[in-house]
Amino acid sequence: MRKEEAILLAEKIASGTATDAEMMQYNQLFNAFQEQGDWDELVLGNRQQLEELIRQRLQPVLDRRRPAKKVYWYKWAAAAVVALLMGSGYYFLQHRQAGPLQPQALRFRNDIPAPAGNHAVLTLGNGRQIQLDSAGNGMLAVQGQVQVSKNASGQIVYAGTDNAGSFNTLQLPPGSRPLTVILADGTKVWLDAGAVLTYPTAFYGGKREVFVSGQAYFEVARNSNQPFSVTSTTNNTTIDVLGTTFNVRAFRDSSDMQVALLSGAVKVNTGKASQLLHPGEQAAVNTKGAVQLSPADLQQATAWKDGMFYFNGADITAIMSELQRYYDIDVVYQTDVKDAFVAKIPRDVPVSRLLNLLEMTNLVHFKIEGRKVTVIK
Numbered sequence: 230m231r232k233e234e235a236i237l238l239a240e241k242i243a244s245g246t247a248t249d250a251e252m253m254q255y256n257q258l259f260n261a262f263q264e265q266g267d268w269d270e271l272v273l274g275n276r277q278q279l280e281e282l283i284r285q286r287l288q289p290v291l292d293r294r295r296p297a298k299k300v301y302w303y304k305w306a307a308a309a310v311v312a313l314l315m316g317s318g319y320y321f322l323q324h325r326q327a328g329p330l331q332p333q334a335l336r337f338r339n340d341i342p343a344p345a346g347n348h349a350v351l352t353l354g355n356g357r358q359i360q361l362d363s364a365g366n367g368m369l370a371v372q373g374q375v376q377v378s379k380n381a382s383g384q385i386v387y388a389g390t391d392n393a394g395s396f397n398t399l400q401l402p403p404g405s406r407p408l409t410v411i412l413a414d415g416t417k418v419w420l421d422a423g424a425v426l427t428y429p430t431a432f433y434g435g436k437r438e439v440f441v442s443g444q445a446y447f448e449v450a451r452n453s454n455q456p457f458s459v460t461s462t463t464n465n466t467t468i469d470v471l472g473t474t475f476n477v478r479a480f481r482d483s484s485d486m487q488v489a490l491l492s493g494a495v496k497v498n499t500g501k502a503s504q505l506l507h508p509g510e511q512a513a514v515n516t517k518g519a520v521q522l523s524p525a526d527l528q529q530a531t532a533w534k535d536g537m538f539y540f541n542g543a544d545i546t547a548i549m550s551e552l553q554r555y556y557d558i559d560v561v562y563q564t565d566v567k568d569a570f571v572a573k574i575p576r577d578v579p580v581s582r583l584l585n586l587l588e589m590t591n592l593v594h595f596k597i598e599g600r601k602v603t604v605i606k
Contacts, residue, residue, distance in 0.1 A: 239283040333588065336596040337581040341556050344422070347401055347408040351377075351385065354395025354430065361385065361408070372397075375413060375430040387413040387430060394431035401425075401443075404557025407534065412439075415450035416457065419534050423480065423554040425462070444478045446534045449493075461486055466514050469496045475506075476530045482550060486514040489530035536576050538583060542569045545593060545604060556580045557600065564606040566593045 349361040353370055361379065370377045375389035377397075385399065390413070399410055405422040412418065413431040420426055424443030437457040449457045451472025459468040461479040464486055468477065473493025479486040488497055490506040497504050501518035511525035532539035540548050545566040553560050555576065570590070574583050580602065584595040596603045 235279060236282050330594060331596070333585070336594070337584070339597045339599060341558060341580040341597065341600060341602075343577045343579060344404050344406045344555065344557075347383075347405040349405060349408050349420075350400045350402075352398040352400070353377075354397060372430045377430070383408070385410040387411065389413060389431060390433075391431040392433050394429040394433060396427055396429055398425065398427045402557070403554045414452065414455075417448040419446040421445065421533050421554075422557075427462075441477060441479065443480055444476070444533065446474075446476045446531060448474050464514065464516070464518075465500065466518075467498045469498065470494070476534075478530070480550075480554075484516060487530070488512045488514075489525040489527060491527055491531070532573070533576070537573060538576055539573045541571050543571075544569050545587075548572075548587070549602070549604065552580060552583065552602070559601045561601060561603045563603055564593070566604065566606075568592050 346362040351359040351361055351369070353359070354372055357370070359369055364379055366379050366381055368376060368378050369385075372395060373389075373391040373393060375387055375391050375394060378386050378388070380386055385408070387410075394413075399408070399420065401408055401420050401422055401424050403423050407422070408420050410418050410420070410426065410428075412428060414437060416437075418426060418439075421444035424441065424445055426439060426441050426445060428439040432455060435455060437452070437455050438460065439458075440460050440462050442462045445459075447459065447470075449470050449472050453471055457470045457472075459470070459477060460466070461468075461477065463479045463481050466479070466486055468475070468488055470493065473495055474491040475493075475495055476489045476491070477486070478488075488495065488506065489511045490508055492508050494508075495506050497506065497512045497514065497520055499514055499518035499520060502520040504512055504520040504522055506512055506522070509525055509527065511523050511530070513521045513523070515521070526541055529539045529541045538551065540551075545568070548570065549560045552558060558580065568590070570587060572583070572586050574586055581597065584597075584602070588594050594605050596605060
C-alpha cells in the first residue's frame with residue numbers, strides 16, 4: 230500500500246464506505262504504526278507525516294463523537310481483527326502521550342489458544358459419565374427405549390420413546406466450544422461454555438421440561454399437546470413456550486438473566502412477575518424477580534452460536550467475564566476502565582487477537598501470564 234492509497238483508505242473509513250477488504254488493509258496499516266520494524270518508508274513515506282495526514286482525515290469524525298462514553302468501531306470484516314474511527318483516532322492522537330508500557334510482543338508472548346474441543350461431560354440416569362471429547366461417533370448409550378448417539382457433526386442425538394425416562398445432564402466446563410444436543414422430541418439446543426442442561430431422555434405426560442444454567446439457544450419442536458418449559462437453575466425463572474426459537478443467558482456470576490426471542494412467543498415467569506415476549510424482544514430478570522422488556526439485539530444475543538464474539542456497548546468487566554468462560558482463564562484487574570466497547574471477532578482465534586483489538590483504542594492494555602490475563606492501563 231502506498232501513501233496515497235493509505236490516505237484514500239482513511240477517507241473511506243471516515244465516510245463509512247470502506248469494504249471488508251479495505252478494512253483488512255486498514256488493520257495491516259494500523260499494525261504497521263504499532264510495530265517499529267514493519268514500517269516501509271520507501272512505500273509509505275515518512276511515518277509521522279502519514280500519521281498526521283490520516284489524523285486530519287479522521288479528526289472531524291472524532292470531534293463529532295468525542296462526548297460519547299462508548300468507544301465505537303464502525304465496521305468489521307467477519308474474519309479479521311479491525312480497529313476503526315474512535316479506536317484508531319485515539320491511537321493517532323494519543324499514542325505519544327501514553328505512559329511507559331512493555332511492548333505487546335512481550336506482554337502477549339504466553340498466548341492462549343481458542344478451545345480445541347467442547348470437553349463436555351454427559352451424565353446418564355444411572356450416574357455413569359461419558360467424556361464426549363474422547364467418545365467416538367456412533368452409539369453412546371441405551372437408556373430404556375432411548376438411544377443416545379454422537380453424529381458425524383459432533384451433535385448428541387436422542388432417539389426413541391419411553392414412558393419412564395430418566396434425566397440426563399450435559400455439562401460444558403469453561404474452556405469449551407459450544408455443543409449441540411437434539412432431544413428426543415426433536416428440540417435442538419446449543420450450549421455455550423460454562424452451561425449445564427438437565428433433561429429427560431424422553432418426554433412423556435402432559436409437559437416437556439428442561440433445566441438450564443449458563444447460555445443456551447433453543448429451537449423448540451412444536452407440540453401444542455405437550456407444552457415446553459425451560460427453568461433457569463440460577464434463579465428459578467421459567468420460560469413457557471410451544472414452538473419457538475430463543476436465547477437464554479443465565480450465568481451465576483451475572484446480576485441479570487436475559488431471554489431474547491427470535492421467533493414464536495414465550496412467557497417469562499419469575500413467581501413475582503410474568504411477561505409475554507414477542508419476536509425481537511428481550512426480557513431481563515433481576516435478582517428480585519422483576520422483569521424488564523426491551524428491544525433485543527439479536528445479532529449480539531446469538532453471535533456465540535455462530536462462532537463470533539460480539540460486544541455492543543459492553544464494559545471491560547462483561548467482556549473479560551466472557552473471555553474467562555470461553556478461554557478458561559483467570560482475570561486480574563490492576564485498573565478500573567470506565568469505557569464501553571463495541572467489537573466483533575471470530576471465536577476461533579487466540580485470546581491475544583481480541584485483546585489486541587481492545588488495545589487499539591489505547592484505553593486499556595493487557596498482560597498474559599500462563600492462564601492469567603491482567604487488565605492494565
